[in-house]
Amino acid sequence: MPKPSPISPTVDFDRDGVQHGFLRLPYSRDDSAWGSVMIPICVVRNGEGPTALLTGANHGDEYEGPLALYELARTLEPGQVSGTVIIVPAMNYPAFRAGTRTSPIDKGNMNRSFPGRPDGTVTEKIADYFQRELLPRADLVFDFHSGGRTLDFLPYCAAHILPDKAQEAKAFAAVEAFSAPYSMKMREIDAVGMYDTAAEEMGKVFITTELGGGGTARAETVRIARRGIANVLRHAGILDGAVEKTPTRWLDMPSGDCFIFAEEDGMFETMADLGEDVHEGMVIARIHSIGRTGGPPQEIRAKMSGLLAARHFPGLIKTGDCMCVVAR
Numbered sequence: 001m002p003k004p005s006p007i008s009p010t011v012d013f014d015r016d017g018v019q020h021g022f023l024r025l026p027y028s029r030d031d032s033a034w035g036s037v038m039i040p041i042c043v044v045r046n047g048e049g050p051t052a053l054l055t056g057a058n059h060g061d062e063y064e065g066p067l068a069l070y071e072l073a074r075t076l077e078p079g080q081v082s083g084t085v086i087i088v089p090a091m092n093y094p095a096f097r098a099g100t101r102t103s104p105i106d107k108g109n110m111n112r113s114f115p116g117r118p119d120g121t122v123t124e125k126i127a128d129y130f131q132r133e134l135l136p137r138a139d140l141v142f143d144f145h146s147g148g149r150t151l152d153f154l155p156y157c158a159a160h161i162l163p164d165k166a167q168e169a170k171a172f173a174a175v176e177a178f179s180a181p182y183s184m185k186m187r188e189i190d191a192v193g194m195y196d197t198a199a200e201e202m203g204k205v206f207i208t209t210e211l212g213g214g215g216t217a218r219a220e221t222v223r224i225a226r227r228g229i230a231n232v233l234r235h236a237g238i239l240d241g242a243v244e245k246t247p248t249r250w251l252d253m254p255s256g257d258c259f260i261f262a263e264e265d266g267m268f269e270t271m272a273d274l275g276e277d278v279h280e281g282m283v284i285a286r287i288h289s290i291g292r293t294g295g296p297p298q299e300i301r302a303k304m305s306g307l308l309a310a311r312h313f314p315g316l317i318k319t320g321d322c323m324c325v326v327a328r
């Protein structure tokens, strides 16, 4: 038998009404001998019906999700809901508090920690609680992401290309309802340990976003997040009202040629902005060596035609950094 989770919720998932509480995880440390990590959670329930599980700050330096979800938790009323909405606006709460992608406690990347462990690190314990307690309750799982401090994305809502085409179609329909300017049929570089994969393997409808980045949020991307999550809940029949559809442009990541990684350190110059058309062979970025003057920049060419969907954000780049993503 697996061990029980050390996390105890202060909310009752089966009670009608609005509850604001915590997932309390004991964490003994220098400044608090019998202390706990208190992860904020909101449950809004109104009778029988589908359950949506909504999360932000899976990575702690991505802000559209938390901005949309703290507000949704503050404003959502049970009378508007049929079923249950579970909101965890800052999933990797220690990372969110530190403003970093990974947890300052154990360096855990939440989205590489699934299925987690009840006797593992703090990050693994949180992942385990989602894996065994929260995901099984959900019909619809929505996890907000943005680029964080090191990437910037075109604003898109996304779901994965899946072997189960019925499950895939439900996810793509929810993406369409979100009505971001772009919608992505997504492929992963490395799907092991992801929350996405955990939800999909349980047969859940899993939807995510990339809504910007740079370690902040823009007015436009926050508007997209707030309107989009309401649309997805309406589409699922959980929130009353009609979906406010706006046109979206579908994008596809057909192969590994979408991704370009830096093979040198230096100063990064993008030669196309997000959303600009690029064609195969075109120089889309340059890396300038900064150790001395006089050297030519390294020219980085697109491996396929499409448009620039993501770019490295900071001005300097290191070998191995993801530099550009081209989508079609």
Ligand SMILES: [Zn+2]
Pocket: 058, 059, 062, 144, 145, 146, 147, 148
């Ligand atoms: Zn992320």
